[in-house]
Amino acid sequence: KSFSRQLDQLSRLGSSSLTSIPEEVREHVKLLLNVTPTVRPDADQMTKIPFFDDVGAVTLQYFDTLFQRDNLQKSQFFKGLPKVLPKLPKRVIVQRILPCLTSEFVNPDMVPFVLPNVLLIAEECTKEEYIKLILPELGPVFKQQEPIQILLIFLQKMDLLLTKTPPDEIKNSVLPMVYRALEAPSIQIQELCLNIIPTFANLIDYPSMKNALIPRIKNACLQTSSLAVRVNSLVCLGKILEYLDKWFVLDDILPFLQQIPSKEPAVLMGILGS
Structure with missing residues (x-):
C-alpha cells in the first residue's frame, strides 16, 4: 500500500512541490520522477538541456573532467576562470571549485595559472574562511621559488596576504617570501x-622592518651590479622612512648612504631623496 501511495503521489506531482528547483529544469525533473522508465530521460539527454549550457554549469562540468586534461588545456581554462567566478554562488566556489584548484598546487607548472584564482577567492572570503580553507593550502606554495611567476603573483597581492594572514604566519611564511625576493638573482x-x-610597509611589524627588511634592502643596494636595483633600493628606503624612528635613521640609514659605492646622477638623486 505504501508503494502504491508513493506512486500515486509522484503521478500527481505539481510545480508547487518543486519550488526549490530552478524553473528552467522543473519539467525535466518531473520527467525524471515519472514511474514509466521509457518516459524518464537518460543522463545524456539531461546534459543537453539548455539549463546546462549556463557558464557556471559548464565550468563545473569541466572541473569534473580536469584529471583528463593536459597542462595546456588546464592553463587555458584557468586563465579564463576569473571571468566566471563572480557569476557563481560563493557556496559552490568554496565547496566545489576551491578544492579542485588547490589540488593543482602539487603541479608547479600549473601554480602560476591556479594561484590568481585562489587569491581571487580569498578576497571574497572572510578572514576566518581564509585562515581555515585557504591559508593551509598556501603554506607550501609560499616556499616555492620556481616558476618565478609564483613570487610575482604573491608580491602583487601582499596587501591581501598581510591583511588576512595571522601575525605568526606573516612572520613565518609571508615575510620570508619577501626576503627571498630581495635576495633573488632575478633583477626583475x-x-x-x-x-x-x-x-604594504605600514602593515609590517616594527621589529621585522628594522631587523630583517631594512638590512636586506641595504644589502640589495650595496651588492647589486644593477643601477636600477640600486636606485629603486634608495627610493624604497625613502618611502618607508616615515615608519622608522628618528634614532634608527640617524644611527643606521645615514651611515649606510655613505657606503654606497657608485655616484651616478640617479644614485645621487636617490641618496638626496632619502
Missing part, C-alpha cells in the same frame, strides 16, 4: 619587490 623580481614594499 628585486625591482618589483622594491617597488611594492612601500605599498
